[in-house]
Amino acid sequence: SRIGVVLVAAGRGERLGAGKPKAFVELGGRTLVEHCLRTVTSLPSGGHLVIVVPEHLAGETLRLVAAAEPTGANWEVSVTPGGRERHESVKFGVDALPEYADVVLVHDAARPLTPAALFARVTAEVRRTTDAVIPALPVVDTLKRVGADSIVHETVDRAPLVAVQTPQGFPRELLAAAHDRLGTGAHDAADHPTDDAEVVQRAGGTVRTVPGESLAHKLTTPGDLALLEALLAAQNG
């Protein structure tokens, strides 16, 4: 059955420092939003994709959508303005989805090379378990706990630790109820959830993992742009 996808693209991209919001930066001649748009609308389930963007870029986003090659006819695409914090942008996106979307995937536009197979893997596990499902990769570096004085306190056991990605998938009701519970009011800056699985966990939901993908790498700093360009070039052989 048809799914809902919330593509969050309303951040400012301050750490990248490209002079414009990160989702509108180009990688291999296409904006990050366009990369994600093409991947999502290639998914055979069909459904509704809502792209959450800075308000002043809503018109430009609609033009990008209109200019995209015709894809699966079973996809509808809409554009909606985001909020100050990521979790607010997600809530606005979920609220904009049509009723029929019983499974919702939330995806960062900042992960432009995420393969369609990962969207399918997450969706299948949500349907199988009716729990929240997130992609996770083992942590490979040695981890240390460091004090404010830059002195190492200890090495942290990495065996139980994973790095998590998007798309994160949820039964729609579970995600909507968890975000309603959190609300969009002022929160302590340190208390902002940085992903949706955290929002669901705070509401008491169970979160499961599936294997992630190195291609789902997030664009955060200028160094990531070089890495993603290389990954894209390698893909295009």
Ligand code: CTP
């Ligand atoms: N995001 C959003 N609305 C916000 C903040 C973030 O839709 N108010 C989105 C971003 O567009 C991005 C994803 O959430 O696709 C992950 O956030 P992050 O990597 O932090 O992106 P930015 O907030 O844009 O970057 P920065 O924190 O460096 O400003």
Ligand code: MG
């Ligand atoms: Mg941010």
